[in-house]
Amino acid sequence: MAPAGRDERAWVRGARAGSASDLEALFRAFWPRAFRAAYLVVHDAQAAEDIAQEAFLAAVRSLDRFDRRRPFGPWLHRIVVNRAIDHARARTLRREAELDELHAAPEEESPLDRSIVAALQTLSPEHRAVIVLRYLLEYTPGEIARLLDLPRGTVNSRLRRGLDALAEDMR
Amino acid sequence: MKRELEHVEIPDEHDARERAWQLVSAAFAERVPAPPSRPRRLVPVVALAVAGAIVAAAASSPGRAVFHAIRSTVGVEKAQPALFSLPTSGRLLVASGGGVWVVQDDGSKRRLGSYASASWSPHGRYVVATRRNALYALTPTGEERWSLARPAVLFPRWAGTKTDTRIAYLTTSRLHVVGGDGRGDLDAGGLPAGARIAPAWRPGKGFVLAYANTHGRVYAYDTVHGADFWSRPPRSAPYRQPRLLEWSSDGKRLMLVTADKLVLFGPRSARPLAVRAERVVDAAFRPGTHHIALIRRPGEVSQVTLGARVIFSTAGELRGLTWSPDGRWLLIGLPEADQWVFVRADGRKITAVSNVSSQFRSQPFPRVEGWAP
Numbered sequence: 256m257a258p259a260g261r262d263e264r265a266w267v268r269g270a271r272a273g274s275a276s277d278l279e280a281l282f283r284a285f286w287p288r289a290f291r292a293a294y295l296v297v298h299d300a301q302a303a304e305d306i307a308q309e310a311f312l313a314a315v316r317s318l319d320r321f322d323r324r325r326p327f328g329p330w331l332h333r334i335v336v337n338r339a340i341d342h343a344r345a346r347t348l349r350r351e352a353e354l355d356e357l358h359a360a361p362e363e364e365s366p367l368d369r370s371i372v373a374a375l376q377t378l379s380p381e382h383r384a385v386i387v388l389r390y391l392l393e394y395t396p397g398e399i400a401r402l403l404d405l406p407r408g409t410v411n412s413r414l415r416r417g418l419d420a421l422a423e424d425m426r
Numbered sequence: 427m428k429r430e431l432e433h434v435e436i437p438d439e440h441d442a443r444e445r446a447w448q449l450v451s452a453a454f455a456e457r458v459p460a461p462p463s464r465p466r467r468l469v470p471v472v473a474l475a476v477a478g479a480i481v482a483a484a485a486s487s488p489g490r491a492v493f494h495a496i497r498s499t500v501g502v503e504k505a506q507p508a509l510f511s512l513p514t515s516g517r518l519l520v521a522s523g524g525g526v527w528v529v530q531d532d533g534s535k536r537r538l539g540s541y542a543s544a545s546w547s548p549h550g551r552y553v554v555a556t557r558r559n560a561l562y563a564l565t566p567t568g569e570e571r572w573s574l575a576r577p578a579v580l581f582p583r584w585a586g587t588k589t590d591t592r593i594a595y596l597t598t599s600r601l602h603v604v605g606g607d608g609r610g611d612l613d614a615g616g617l618p619a620g621a622r623i624a625p626a627w628r629p630g631k632g633f634v635l636a637y638a639n640t641h642g643r644v645y646a647y648d649t650v651h652g653a654d655f656w657s658r659p660p661r662s663a664p665y666r667q668p669r670l671l672e673w674s675s676d677g678k679r680l681m682l683v684t685a686d687k688l689v690l691f692g693p694r695s696a697r698p699l700a701v702r703a704e705r706v707v708d709a710a711f712r713p714g715t716h717h718i719a720l721i722r723r724p725g726e727v728s729q730v731t732l733g734a735r736v737i738f739s740t741a742g743e744l745r746g747l748t749w750s751p752d753g754r755w756l757l758i759g760l761p762e763a764d765q766w767v768f769v770r771a772d773g774r775k776i777t778a779v780s781n782v783s784s785q786f787r788s789q790p791f792p793r794v795e796g797w798a799p
Contacts, residue, residue: 270454278454279447286443294436304442305774311450371430391431 263327271318282311285328288392289335295387296339298376306342310334332392333402336384343380374424382417385410449775452504501742501763502778509533509779513768514750517566518757519544519553519795524787526555526795528566535785538568543795547584547591547606550798554582554593561595563608572608585627592633592649594625601625601637603649617647621668628655628693630677638668644682644689644696662696665689674711681718683709688720708746712771713753721747721758730758730769737773745791751799761791 263284269277289310294303310331314321321330375383388399396414400407436442511533512518518529526541538544541555541562552571553564556579563571582595584606591606599619604611618639628634633649644662646655654660667685674681679699680691683706690700707721712732719732721744730738730747742762749756758767759782766779786792 275451275454278451282447282450286446290439290442290446291432291434291436295431295434300437300439300442303436304438304446308446308449309774311446312453315450315453372434386427387431390427393428 264323267318267321267323267327271321271323278315281327285331286311289331292332292387292391293335293339295372295375295391296336296380296383297343298372302342303339306338307335309338328392329394329398329402332388332394336388336402340380340384343383371421374421377424378417378420382413382420385413386417386421389414445775445777448504448777452502455503501740501760501765501780502767502776505763505765505778505780507780508785509535509766509782512750513755513770513775513777514752516751516797516799517550518748518797519546520786520792521795522783522786522788522792523790526553527786527792528553536567538564538566543580543582543793545582545584546796546798548586549588551588552584552606554584554595556580556582556595561593561604563593563606574604574608574611576602576611580622581624583624583627585629585633592627594627594635594637594649596620596622596625599640601635603633603635612649614647614649617645618643623668623671626671626673626680628673628677628680629675634677636671636673636680638665638671638682642666642668642684644668644671644680644691646680646691646696656694656696659696662689662691662698670709672709672711674716675713676716679711679716681709681711688718707744710747710749710756713749713751715753719747719749719756721745730756732756732771732773735773737771738767738769738776740767746794748794748797750797757794757797759791759794764791766794 263281266277266281270281286307290303290307293306294300297303297306313334314331375386378386384403385399388394388402389396394402396407396410400410403410509529512529512531515531517531520527520529521541521543524537526538526544527535528538529535538553538555541557544553544555546553553566555562555564559575559577559579561574561576561579561582565571576597578598580596582593584591584593586592586606593604593606595602599622601614601617601620602611603614621638621640621642623638625635625637628636628646634646634655635649636644636646638644642665644665645660648655665682665684665687668682669685670683672681673679678693682689682691686703686705688702688704688706688709689698692699704722707723707728709718709720711718717733719730722729722731723743727739727741728744729736730744738758740760742760744758745761746759747756754771756769756771758769760767764780764782766782768777782792783789
């Protein structure tokens, strides 16, 4: 559940003033979706943790410069999703086979999860990102275009192609 | 679609959130909040006054001290009060005033007995431990397999395959090698007296042992054939005050750390590949690579570096670098804060454990003797 705008602004204001409890409220409200969004793009829980963690650390470092009139969520999600895309791209390029992955136990998923996760995995990171922004984080195509610095037409076409591919894969 | 995306199970989700919160709240605690805003017309005056005060404070000697005290407190905040678990798999071997201990990755500890020092056998199936005048082979549960009485035993190091192993150790300045079953102890009496640092078995085939003599010359000695392993020249130039010898895990590099130098040797010759003049507190090859993690103390701050990157720094003195067997984590001692600090190799995750001494019933700060698979 996304926090109400006034809660969010009050937490940001409190955290800027040094309130650890307001920071914690902000963290607990925004962590689950930030982490989930990163995971759905990179499909690696440890990388998703790093990405979401880095985004929150960036938020803490930038608290004093943060424009209080702007909502916190889009700002955080922009960092998370862009980093997740970068990570997924880099991983595709280098065909990562690090020790930790070779030795890691396979992650357990329910049959329901496997269908959606496996289907998402067939998409490119860029397509996954727009699907996650649209259907998990519930941004409009216009908002996604602004978050990712893309033309709105590109967002719409990625959404359409992504959904078509998912439908095909899950049929 | 939304419902499905929201219900995808993510492994370790709860723990990930709590780990992240620890890190984020620690970063928040270190942050200095911006001062509250003032009426616009006062800003330049106030800013100048504050800047002037800061410069004056920082420039004065007591001011510098206060600044340093604020900016670099010793120890990691938000440390766990006890070692609940290791950040990755494996088992630690720890020597403390309370004896030698094995710590499992779930945090459970077993005291093997009142031994002074220890090291793992090559596959972590046994432990070789010392008391003042004896050497002991133990199982990781503390069961004694054999012992060997020798005077002033130091620095036992075990090497070999699953079926053929040797243990090297020093008695005062004499280098000894004994079979892994405790038989055939050989005092390498023909060799020059060894410096009081641990000898280092070369990983791979054969039983090649690197050691430094009391003049700081390094030798690689083939203990099976009783011959020098290095040729052209067989021994290095003298390097004053040798403190550490360690091979890379492929046996192609040997590192010597002295009081003021770091020297790298190749596999075949005692002629160094590189000599770097610098004071290093400790150093360790990252498993599976030729990358070296270093503890340096360039000024009042101690740093841990890996390659060109600083992956951890603190105001306190750091002691001991131990890599996890998978090469992903470093364990570093921070005696002034009575903490162990686990730093991930990319420097992006740090977890710390407090009250280390009391957990190992020790007055002196416990020493990590190895991290086995």
